[in-house]
Amino acid sequence: MELHHEFTVPVPVDEAWRALLDIERVAPCMPGASVEDYDGKTVTGSVKVKVGPITVTYRGTAVFEEQDESALRMVLIASGRETRGQGTARATVTGTLTGQDGGTAVSVRTDLAVTGRPAQFGRGVMAEVGDRLVGQFARCLAERLGEQKTAESAPQPVPPAQEPDDEPLDLLRAIGVPVAKRAAAGLAAAAVVVIVATRIRRRWNRQV
Known part of the structure; x- marks a missing residue:
């Protein structure tokens, strides 16, 4: 299924581009995600998804197939498999950035295929879950970038970024x-x- 989302962040487009490529920095903004390794192109990690009393962990990789800074376009292909089951997840995520009144508009198109227990919800519910998750991600990212911008304009001790928690992505709560x-x-x-x-x-x- 194909999902489409848009959000804005309060920094110029070049800063937003660098931030979105900083996987370790943005991963804590996505519930359930954990990054184990990133070499600048390939991300290795896991995502925990909770469906009622059942918690499913997908482990896999995500590869940047395209990072076109001149066109401000990136393409990420991610695939994972359940660590204790036969379910799989695969997504092709295409993001484009556009400068907008001193900030940046981000457009994200996701081609998603999921098998296993989370697939039981169907396209409509998964789309609503995606809307909520992207909204949460966008707010978290905007806050982090806004804090950095404030700190740079008025140098002062900045508290370290919180470590990503180990809480799974609760689909029922997100729905x-x-x-x-x-x-x-x-x-x-x-x-x-x-x-x-x-x-x-x-x-x-x-x-x-």
Whole structure:
């Protein structure tokens, strides 16, 4: 499925370009992500995803296939596999930057393919999850860049960046109440079908 998101950060486009390529710096802004190694092109790490009581860990790599600074365009291809299961995740992420009133507008297009337990939510729910996650990422990144800009203009001791926590990405929490209600309605409908089928089967057995 294809997802598209846009957000802005409060720094000039050249600074935003360098920041987005600084994987160790931006990774803490993405829930559940952990970077183990980065050589300037290939990222090795993991992502933890929580689906209700189940936590799934994907481990894999992400490779920058394109880093065109003149066009302000980057392409990242990521793939991972569940550490304790058969599920997989693969994404091609294309980002383009545009200067905008002293800040930078970032456009992100993601071609995503997921198998395994998280895939049960379907495209609509995954799109809503993506919207929330990108919004959270954008706010975190904007805050970090804004803090750096303030520190540079008025030098003073700056507290060290927080270490990324080990909390998994909670899909049910990210989905939110409206979607959770729709999911609950779907489960209720399924339960009704099961109950009706069970009663019909019992009556049939008694008749026989």
